[in-house]
Amino acid sequence: MPDNKTAMKLAHLTGAKGIWAVCLLALLLVGCDKGPSSGGAGGGGGDVIKVGEYASLTGKEATFGISSHEGTLLAVEELNAAGGVLGKQIKLMTEDTQSKPGEPATVVNKLISRDGAVAILGEVASSRSLEAAPICQQNKIPMISPSSTNPKVTETGDYIFRVCFIDPFQGTVMANFASHTLKAKKVAIFTDAKSDYSKGLAKFFKDKFTANGGTISSELDYNGGDKDFKAQLTTIRASSPDAVFVPGYYTDVALICIQAKQLGLDVPLLGGDGWESEKLTEIGKEAVEGNYFSTHYHPDVGSDMSKKFLASYQKRFNGKLPDALAANGYDSMMLLADAIKRAGGTDATKLRDAIAATKDLTLVTGSITINAKRDADKSAVILQIKDGGYKFLQSIQP
């Protein structure tokens, strides 16, 4: 199994299986707070703050997980280079969820009970955050999701937070964009029936768009991971909409765009932050050109902090342009660091209260206030796909 990096490192350090077992036994005797670093790397438990991260580093939504992880990693490196938080270095422990249901529960349990994480960062996909959130809540370990926008995620309990806006806001933004900027009267909605994120976004879009006086010409579903969308798209085409709202993830959306073009469905397609990945343009090529989506961040919306982030991210990751997920990943770690400072330590209750009290904290994606529902109040941006890249169109305040 290529995924379990900590275990691999430990196995490397100790060499044989027998020692591994002894280590585990020692761990049980010593208690959780020592963690696997008792093998020697990283020093004793007292000098570091252990932060757990779970992300989809491989699989269907791999580019999300990788971007988000890179942002978080950059934040950790910057914090540690500047002397750490409260004089302690941050130790980031990352686990891969493989973009699969079931994995988040396993790896988050491991991060909390075996590795002794004081806080958990992740995930991007709402379905997977929803799986891990109850575990964090039960163990009273604060969890901060960088980019899960489904409202249900933070409704799990008072230890669950996020640094992004939520779907009602995102859905409303796109509905207003469709009716006011695109002047669309009839819009079709094409939802991923397997994804909580997609269903939530579709619902809020529909509510706002019909309230704006528009009509929904047809509503169809697909299952994430399908390859053939022509059947549904033919029905959508028959309802002759002015635009199609596709709140899905990039791999499916790229194919939907291609097959819509093939069927001669030449109307703009709209979506949410699930679209943002270089894979969308890589697979979709000219078929995705001209379509619109809402997201959290664009390098062109320049605050000083976001310019600094752009420069250091590109320096760290070989000139790769940071996307919204990288920015959110970075912000999730920075918000946590800020809360740890204010809490004066990593005591779970104090840390939770400190996160909840975050107000007007200036981060890369803008000024963040954690509201009573433990979501972040902040602005959204609308981008258009142009020449294989993203063009910034407008920024919308909450």
Add this chain to the structure above:
Amino acid sequence: MTDLLQQLINGLALGAIYALLALGYTMVYGVLRFINFAHGDVFMLGAFAGYYLAGPVSKVIPAESYLGGIVVLALAMGICALLGVIIELIAYRPLRSRPRLTVLITAIGVSLFIEYTCQHEKVFGASPRKFPDLIPNTTWDIGGVVVGSAQVIVLVTTVLLLIGLTLIVQRTKIGTAMRAVSFNPQAAALMGVNVNHIISFTFGLGSALAAAGGILFAMNYSSIDPLMGVQTGLKAFVAAVLGGIGNLPGAALGGLLLGVIETFAGGMKGISNYRDAIAFGILILILMFRPSGLLGKQQTEKV
């Protein structure tokens, strides 16, 4: 009306691919009486073979030409035929005398082995890739019904391969031997038929058809990934059962029917996300009311 026709074309293009795959299931069932669950993965490997061959072939024959497409298709079919033979040799042949259940479970193991090996980042990696355009990408608009060149190619290729297969099975010596083995392996062996050769040949033939299906699928739907064969493979299995497993024309008919039914369900408001459920619902109904499949009763030859 145009939408109905459009859906019919969409459905036939999808069904043709199921048909190609279903033939592989049905042929292997014919000679060995077990379901080769790794067949869907050979389909995936065929698509990936096409992906990797497209570059080198385009250096000799310009990309996006029909000739180039045929060359890539033929090469990938050859590679997968070889793979099919190797899979049978390594995984199934040593179990020939064991209970059929053992072989069946081994087939599932082979399938998982291929899927997870291919998902490793050193092999293909798990993320989907764009399949290169093998043939000129044109669409024709016939009174509102849009037909793409890929769809036409899928249908034409499937029909040609079906004719080829029928000729092999009915008119050649090896085809006669295949039918003999499917009828009674012991008797066939006594008549001087080399049963091992025939079984290898059957696997090769089925795998070549799966490879063709994989490339046609990738051409039609633009993206490939290591798990693309799972769902498609299962549907093709349903198609084979629908037509009557062990029956060649049945597999083709089952594939086309399933593709069309699934497409019409997918285009229906309210049930569009149940298209897979409908496909598997058909399997249950068939097993309940007509276990031998649509053409199962009047079957006169098995392969």
